[in-house]
Amino acid sequence: MTSINWGILGTGYVAKQFAQGLQQLPYAKLLAVGSRQLETAQQFAQAFQVPRSYHSYEALVQDQEIDIIYIATPNTEHYEHCLLSLQAGKAVLCEKPFTLNAQQAREIIAVAHAQKLFCMEALWTRFLPLMQQLPLLLKADVIGEVKLLIADFGLRLKFNPQDRRFNPALGGGALLDLGIYPIALASYLWGRPTTIHSHSLIGKSQVDEQTTMILGHAQGTQALLACSFLTTTPQEALLLGTHGRLKIHAPLYRPAKLSIQSFSEIDPTLTGGHRGGIVSRLKQWRVVRTVYDSLVSWRQQPTNKTFAYQGNGYHYEAAEAMRCLQxxxxxxxxxxxxxxxxxxxxxxxxRAQANFKYPIEITE
Ligand SMILES: NC(=O)c1ccc[n+]([C@@H]2O[C@H](COP(=O)([O-])OP(=O)(O)OC[C@H]3O[C@@H](n4cnc5c(N)ncnc54)[C@H](OP(=O)(O)O)[C@@H]3O)[C@@H](O)[C@H]2O)c1
Incomplete structure (x- = not known):
């Protein structure tokens, strides 16, 4: 296997996570980092043993030895930085959301196709072992046909207009920052929704601070989703099927554990039919009731599955990008x-349902 040379564009929180994650991959070489300031790039390079540091993103993408650029800038910048990298002939792995809106994404996809370059959104949760096993479990009919998804990602944040998450000029808001995770899960299960009903609370900095959503799909399924900066939610996903339920335990953005319960385990009388009636009559005797209740409580234990991973988990998306390049x-x-x-x-x-536009989308 040949090694792949990475360049990191931007030096913030997630860039550091990614640099650390790359250390898990023997064939990944973090060759260079680019920042808007040389000093910041140099500090990053020193912290993660990166041989080359650049004073600008333009200089980074011109490095002839870089195979792929990981873009870790604020949401509003993804479009420009994807274009910059692709036009310099570099493959791209771009942080979520891929761009600020669909129109920008269409343009980037067209450029990637025209340049015949690899391009992918770094929705890191999708690549984690649990998420990769999920379709196989569902295919094995562990809970029957999934009819309803209930998922949330809320994180109580102190209001701070300087924080990119509250700043509309940087593409802030709970929807693009957190809501994308449950939405991507619904998309993973059923693809594009056919109906969307949503409600957003727009805060004083003019970004959504909480959004609730109901998505309907052609398969006759629904997703009930929520994201928030105003409160910390359970951060779980419940997949409710025709025979049982599957819970992806918190935190939803970094899932490592799930549990499965069939409906007969949850309440045998539900599926008992005639047998349920007999059971109720027999339960009039104390000894039967005691044995029955302990049996039910034993059967109610869900089957837990743990999907541990090494490192901080950011290497899975990088490994997939490298596999594709190779x-x-x-x-x-x-x-x-x-x-x-x-x-x-x-x-x-x-966003349209809440009449929520970002400043660069407002044309007067
Ligand atoms: N996958 C995940 O788990 C995850 C987690 C958090 C965030 N994200 C995504 O990753 C992206 C970056 O988030 P973050 O939390 O890492 O943000 P951050 O800490 O604010 O870092 C963003 C970096 O982008 C660069 N930048 C370029 N233009 C900028 C501008 N106009 N204002 C501020 N910074 C600018 C800066 O690097 P230089 O100063 O070096 O140029 C800055 O350090 C976002 O799209 C976010 O949605 C993903």
Whole structure:
């Protein structure tokens, strides 16, 4: 296997997580980092043993030895930085959300196709072992057909207009920052929604601070989703099927544990029918009731599955990007560009329902 040379564009929180994650991959070489200031790039380079540091993003993408650029700038900047990298002939792994809106995504996808370059959204949760096993478990019919998804990602944040998450000029808001995770899960299960009903609370800095959503899908399924900066929610996902339920335990953005319960385990009388009637009559005897109740409580224990991973988990998306590059693939089937676009169309619709536009989208 040949090694792949990475360049990191931006030096903030997630860039540091990613640099640390890359250390898990023997064939990944973090060759260079670019920042808007040389000093910041140098500090980052020193912290993560990066051989080359650049004073600008333009200089970074011109490095002839870089194979792929990881873009870790605020949401409003993804479009420009994807374009910059692709036009310099570099493959791209771009942080979520892929761009600020669907129109920007269409343009980036067209450029990636025209340049014949690999391009992928870094929706890191999708690549974690639990998420990769989920379709296999559902295919094995562990809970029957999934009919309803209930998922949330809320994190109580202190209001701070300087924080990019509250700043509309940097693409802030709970929807793009947190809501994208449950939306991406619904998309993973059922693809593009056919109906969307949502409600957003717009805060004093003019970004959504809380959004609730109901998505409907052609398969006759629904998702009930929420995201928030105003309160910390359970951060779980419940997949409710025709025979049982599957819970992805918190935190939803970093899932490592799930549990499965079939409905007969939850309440055998529900599926008992005639047998349920007999059981109720027999339960009039104390000894039967005691044995029955302890049996039910034993059966109520869900089956837990743990999907541990090494490191901080950011290497899975990087490994997939490298696999694609090594095989000459321009897209990943785990996170195809068409799905990134479809997720952005959903985000656009939800924002339109709240009449929430970012400053760069307002044309007068
Ligand atoms: N996958 C995840 O788990 C995860 C977690 C958090 C965030 N994210 C995503 O990652 C992206 C970055 O988030 P973050 O939390 O890392 O943000 P952050 O800590 O604020 O870092 C953003 C970096 O972008 C660069 N930048 C370029 N233009 C900028 C501008 N106009 N204002 C501020 N910074 C600018 C800066 O690097 P230089 O100063 O070096 O140029 C800055 O350090 C966002 O799109 C976010 O949605 C993903």
């Amino acid at each position: 095989q000459g693939l321009l897209e990943s089937q785990i996170m195809p560009l068409a799905e990134s676009l479809s997720i952005l169309e959903t985000l656009d619709t939800i």
